[in-house]
Amino acid sequence: MNDIIYNNRRKQFLNLMSDGVAVLSAASFMRRSNDTEFPYRQESNFYYLSGINEDNCIILFKKSAQVQKTYLFLKEVSSKESLWIGKRMGIKGASSTYSFDAVFALESFEEKSKEFLKDAPMIYFDIFQETLLNKKLKLTCKELLHHRGVLKSPRNFADVYEITQKMRLIKSKEEIVLIRKAISITKKAHHKAMKLAHPYISEQKISAKIEYIFASNKAQHNAYENIVAGGNRANILHYIDNNKTLKEGQLVLIDAGCEYKMYASDITRTFAVSGKFTKAQKELYEMVLHVQLEIIKMIQPGITKKILQDASEELLTQGMIKLGILKGKLKKLIKKKKHKKYYPHGIGHWMGIDVHDPCPYVDEKGEQIAFQAGMVLTIEPGIYIDKKDKKVPQKYRGIGIRIEDNILVTQNGCENLSKDIAKTVQEIEKMCYS
Numbered sequence: 001m002n003d004i005i006y007n008n009r010r011k012q013f014l015n016l017m018s019d020g021v022a023v024l025s026a027a028s029f030m031r032r033s034n035d036t037e038f039p040y041r042q043e044s045n046f047y048y049l050s051g052i053n054e055d056n057c058i059i060l061f062k063k064s065a066q067v068q069k070t071y072l073f074l075k076e077v078s079s080k081e082s083l084w085i086g087k088r089m090g091i092k093g094a095s096s097t098y099s100f101d102a103v104f105a106l107e108s109f110e111e112k113s114k115e116f117l118k119d120a121p122m123i124y125f126d127i128f129q130e131t132l133l134n135k136k137l138k139l140t141c142k143e144l145l146h147h148r149g150v151l152k153s154p155r156n157f158a159d160v161y162e163i164t165q166k167m168r169l170i171k172s173k174e175e176i177v178l179i180r181k182a183i184s185i186t187k188k189a190h191h192k193a194m195k196l197a198h199p200y201i202s203e204q205k206i207s208a209k210i211e212y213i214f215a216s217n218k219a220q221h222n223a224y225e226n227i228v229a230g231g232n233r234a235n236i237l238h239y240i241d242n243n244k245t246l247k248e249g250q251l252v253l254i255d256a257g258c259e260y261k262m263y264a265s266d267i268t269r270t271f272a273v274s275g276k277f278t279k280a281q282k283e284l285y286e287m288v289l290h291v292q293l294e295i296i297k298m299i300q301p302g303i304t305k306k307i308l309q310d311a312s313e314e315l316l317t318q319g320m321i322k323l324g325i326l327k328g329k330l331k332k333l334i335k336k337k338k339h340k341k342y343y344p345h346g347i348g349h350w351m352g353i354d355v356h357d358p359c360p361y362v363d364e365k366g367e368q369i370a371f372q373a374g375m376v377l378t379i380e381p382g383i384y385i386d387k388k389d390k391k392v393p394q395k396y397r398g399i400g401i402r403i404e405d406n407i408l409v410t411q412n413g414c415e416n417l418s419k420d421i422a423k424t425v426q427e428i429e430k431m432c433y434s
Ligand SMILES: [Mn+2]
Pocket: 266, 349, 378, 380, 404
């Protein structure tokens, strides 16, 4: 995406903010051990508003009746430093690439921000992060409170997310192209995993193969840690050890998605280690699949996540009654939340630059947000039955199933962006044996 898109976002941000100052910082490198670091990942809001993928940068928005400006601060890197860390764009490079009103050296931030904050009644920043920058900003504001000649002091703090979460809710065409690309790479990885899986293979080997496919297709990162969970381990919702051996007769649940040019995909498939579902596994699987397909069918502008959530709970409970997992009347079971033991999570979440995009599900009044074209979310019903659960027919014990796709809300309904990833029992078994 080029700078015009980011510049337009910055203009929109200025329109949405109150008079004052907003400060967003690039992500810092994070220490992994001693003096080595995790791979760099830009902060999502910062990236959304700048397209810049470097550390040591700050964006400052200034809005008043007279001015609406955006400034970039960045650290110049000496040739000696770039020998170790590689080249950075520098002030000159940034000025010619990005349309900020001015680009300054990072060292001048403290002095300049004081100027900008002098008549700012409001300051926006990433309010829940305990960063050094945030502490300094608060100190600057505090200093200004007691400064003679300052007419409006920044006494009001606000979260930048208040603005970005609304902007990020609706994805542009360009963003959807990137999400599609991420999903197309993830598709290859899941199909490969189906082909590769067999009794006695380790979860780790499958996980490594998935990451190999992500990387060799130019996806820079996983959007989240892979889950490759054989048998009963699928019932641990965030199982990321991925270090056990798969066995004949088990299912394996794989929740894995790549991040491509900062955009996530988030896909779960569950299939038989040996390639063929047993009768009991198939019964459970097709029940969950039925629920997933029914929920996807409901998605269209105007619907809300709450409606989908309630419908998924009702459909799964119905399915569990049919299979003898729950006993009793549907309404009573739901009222008593009996189904939550086997379906404890949400039906899905917004997805974008973050795999769980931090966009709202309810508005300021507490009303459910009605879906609109351009929103992207996951739909991921599941059922989890522990191997020691004696209340459930034996044949279903030790099985965890989740089926997750990524859905784009369209003008007339929705599009399943991951529909090409094998999902029916027939498609999956065919893929496993190919
Ligand atoms: Mn998900």
